[in-house]
Amino acid sequence: NAGVMQNPRHLVRRRGQEARLRCSPMKGHSHVYWYRQLPEEGLKFMVYLQKENIIDESGMPKERFSAEFPKEGPSILRIQQVVRGDSAAYFCASSPTINPFYEQYFGPGTRLTVT
Amino acid sequence: DAKTTQPPSMDCAEGRAANLPCNHSTISGNEYVYWYRQIHSQGPQYIIHGLKNNETNEMASLIITEDRKSSTLILPHATLRDTAVYYCIVSGKSNDYKLSFGAGTTVTVRA
Numbered sequence: 001n002a003g004v005m006q007n008p009r010h011l012v013r014r015r016g017q018e019a020r021l022r023c024s025p026m027k028g029h030s031h032v033y034w035y036r037q038l039p040e041e042g043l044k045f046m047v048y049l050q051k052e053n054i055i056d057e058s059g060m061p062k063e064r065f066s067a068e069f070p071k072e073g074p075s076i077l078r079i080q081q082v083v084r085g086d087s088a089a090y091f092c093a094s095s096p097t098i099n100p101f102y103e104q105y106f107g108p109g110t111r112l113t114v115t
Numbered sequence: 116d117a118k119t120t121q122p123p124s125m126d127c128a129e130g131r132a133a134n135l136p137c138n139h140s141t142i143s144g145n146e147y148v149y150w151y152r153q154i155h156s157q158g159p160q161y162i163i164h165g166l167k168n169n170e171t172n173e174m175a176s177l178i179i180t181e182d183r184k185s186s187t188l189i190l191p192h193a194t195l196r197d198t199a200v201y202y203c204i205v206s207g208k209s210n211d212y213k214l215s216f217g218a219g220t221t222v223t224v225r226a
Contacts, residue, residue: 004158033212042202042216043159059213091158095212104214106158 002027004094004107005074012113013082021077021110025094032075033104034067037089049075082114118142118205124221127197133190135220137203140184146207148179150188151214152199159202159216162188193224 005024013019025032030051035043046059049069057067064082069075079086089111093104120138127133139148150162163170163177165186170177176189190197202219 031212033214035214035216042218043214045213045215048212056213093158103161103164104159104212106160109156109158 004092004105006090006092006107006110008110009108010111010113012115014115015083016081019079019082019086019112021079021090021092021112023075023077023092023094023107025075025092026096026105029094029096029105031095032069033093033095034075034077035091035093037091037109039088043091046077079112082112084114087112087114118215119203119217121201121203121217121220123218124223127190127193127222127224129195129224129226130192133193133197133222133224135188135190135201135203135222136185137188138185139203139205142183142205146205146211148177148183148186149204149206149214150175150177151202151204151216152197153202153219154196154199162201193222195224195226198222198224 004026007022011019032049034046036046037043047067048056052071064080066078089109091106091109093106095104147164147166149164151159152162153159163172163175165177165179167179179186200219200221202216204214
């Protein structure tokens with residue numbers, strides 16, 4: 001059973017460009033979470049999605065950031081008009097259910113560098 | 116509003132047990148204690164969780180005090196590959212899918 005997959009693993013963008021980060025959850029998992037880790041900091045929750053629904057985007061910056069999890073295909077985190085402060089590691093996690101016993105399985109992350 | 120307190124770092128000799136403490140004095144009755152770790156440049160990895168009883172799996176043991184205000188993660192025979200940042204997280208309410216990763220404890224296992 002393949003784990004959570006993220007691509008690309010490394011992404012370099014110039015200021016003002018768009019960044020698209022992809023996440024394929026584990027087989028059988030329909031819940032996806034995105035976290036951001038700034039340099040020398042802990043992971044911070046960004047958004048929680050189920051298939052075709054955004055459940056909680058309270059951790060998403062108000063502008064330029066969006067996320068989706070379509071019926072078919074991977075979850076996408078999209079950052080428009082990137083700025084240097086967006087440079088970070090972005091981790092996706094998935095889980096099969098939501099209750100106090102669940103674990104989140106994390107992918108290897110995408111490291112975004114904005115030049 | 117940190118829910119847990121962990122020492123910033125600790126060293127451990129290879130082959131010895133590593134005991135990682137965590138204080139969570141404001142934990143409520145329905146909240147669980149979770150441990151994750153993050154090896155350098157990788158995504159976090161789930162280790163173990165518990166409510167009030169001690170728990171053990173193939174990776175580690177979790178000892179929770181009777182008053183549940185603190186816990187200890189035990190890596191029974193630390194190896195160099197256990198070098199990582201270890202996070203103690205309190206979670207369990209209905210909207211606590213938002214795992215809150217603090218600074219954690221940086222554990223360095225030395226040969």
